[in-house]
Amino acid sequence: MPSKLKVLVTGPITEEAAKKLSSFAETDFYRSENKLEGQELIQRLQGCDAVVCQLSGPITKNVIDNNPNLKLLANVAVGYDNIDVEEATKKEILVLNTPGVLDDATADIAFALLISTARRIVEADKFVRSGKWEGFRLDLMLGEDLAGKTVGIIGLGRIGQAFARRCLGFGMKVIYSQRNRADARIESDLKAIHVSLDELLSRSDFISIHCPLTKETTHLIDERALSLVKPTCILVNTSRGPVVDNNALIAALKNGKLYGAGLDVYEHEPDVPAELIAMDNVTLLPHIGSATEDTRKKMSELAVDGLISAFSGTQPSNVVNKTTWDAFCRRISSLTSTK
Numbered sequence: 118m119p120s121k122l123k124v125l126v127t128g129p130i131t132e133e134a135a136k137k138l139s140s141f142a143e144t145d146f147y148r149s150e151n152k153l154e155g156q157e158l159i160q161r162l163q164g165c166d167a168v169v170c171q172l173s174g175p176i177t178k179n180v181i182d183n184n185p186n187l188k189l190l191a192n193v194a195v196g197y198d199n200i201d202v203e204e205a206t207k208k209e210i211l212v213l214n215t216p217g218v219l220d221d222a223t224a225d226i227a228f229a230l231l232i233s234t235a236r237r238i239v240e241a242d243k244f245v246r247s248g249k250w251e252g253f254r255l256d257l258m259l260g261e262d263l264a265g266k267t268v269g270i271i272g273l274g275r276i277g278q279a280f281a282r283r284c285l286g287f288g289m290k291v292i293y294s295q296r297n298r299a300d301a302r303i304e305s306d307l308k309a310i311h312v313s314l315d316e317l318l319s320r321s322d323f324i325s326i327h328c329p330l331t332k333e334t335t336h337l338i339d340e341r342a343l344s345l346v347k348p349t350c351i352l353v354n355t356s357r358g359p360v361v362d363n364n365a366l367i368a369a370l371k372n373g374k375l376y377g378a379g380l381d382v383y384e385h386e387p388d389v390p391a392e393l394i395a396m397d398n399v400t401l402l403p404h405i406g407s408a409t410e411d412t413r414k415k416m417s418e419l420a421v422d423g424l425i426s427a428f429s430g431t432q433p434s435n436v437v438n439k440t441t442w443d444a445f446c447r448r449i450s451s452l453t454s455t456k
């Protein structure tokens with residue numbers, strides 16, 4: 118292992134992963150509940166070769182520019198919109214993420230949001246707790262059926278596919294939109310039909326978003342998009358908040374243009390608009406898509422193992438900017454090896 122490697126860990130990772138990392142490099146664990154960002158992050162990163170980072174602390178151009186020693190960013194998340202990857206690549210910094218280990222956990226949460234909103238679970242739970250329930254009634258808390266409905270999946274990547282499998286199990290039909298059509302085998306396994314975004318918006322009974330946040334997908338679901346959906350539609354978002362225009366969503370819900378929404382992510386986290394909080398037809402979660410013991414353990418391991426593998430000269434599978442590998446190897450060759 119390179120003897121002088123210094124790594125900052127900006128948030129909690131599992132104890133096992135922390136131990137493994139500490140036996141490989143000199144580590145600095147930031148343990149405060151407050152987010153580590155901006156100037157404080159820049160200062161704490163001084164002299165570090167790598168950072169094991171989380172969604173809450175953006176690795177901006179400014180952070181990168183002010184830490185020229187940085188060689189690797191290991192994001193403990195599959196999405197990496199919190200990192201300026203273009204800038205990192207320019208500066209020959211390797212970026213890692215955690216794909217493949219959180220698909221089922223995230224798809225479970227998306228499905229939970231769908232069924233909770235369709236069947237008014239949170240509202241019904243509050244109703245029982247309030248002591249207002251007076252017994253069985255045929256017209257109490259009527260929701261929407263799932264079976265036989267058409268679900269529109271925006272982004273049929275690994276998480277979108279895991280969500281589609283759950284929908285199939287509940288007797289739903291799957292249509293999807295994304296720039297490039299999925300493999301024929303995936304389409305046939307999921308009985309998924311590729312359609313344009315507009316067709317998906319107008320045909321779907323439920324819509325679930327599973328695309329990454331990019332310049333192209335920012336506010337993909339805006340006022341125009343929401344004007345196309347059925348008034349009985351439920352929108353689920355477990356991807357990234359800014360894919361949906363908050364104001365347009367609130368207006369659509371208020372004006373009855375959308376039946377409900379299930380949200381795990383928000384445009385300006387952790388701020389959740391008061392209008393959404395006041396609505397009973399909206400299920401709100403605090404960005405917990407991948408929050409299971411096993412999944413978070415796997416995410417921590419993948420980030421740390423990837424970092425160790427990269428600094429040991431073997432390209433890990435979870436590199437985001439693969440073209441940077443050779444430059445990264447050149448940069449780390451100057452670190453003394455004690456192997």
Ligand code: GLV
Binds near residue numbers: 195197406
């Ligand atoms: C969580 O949101 C992730 O991208 O892993």
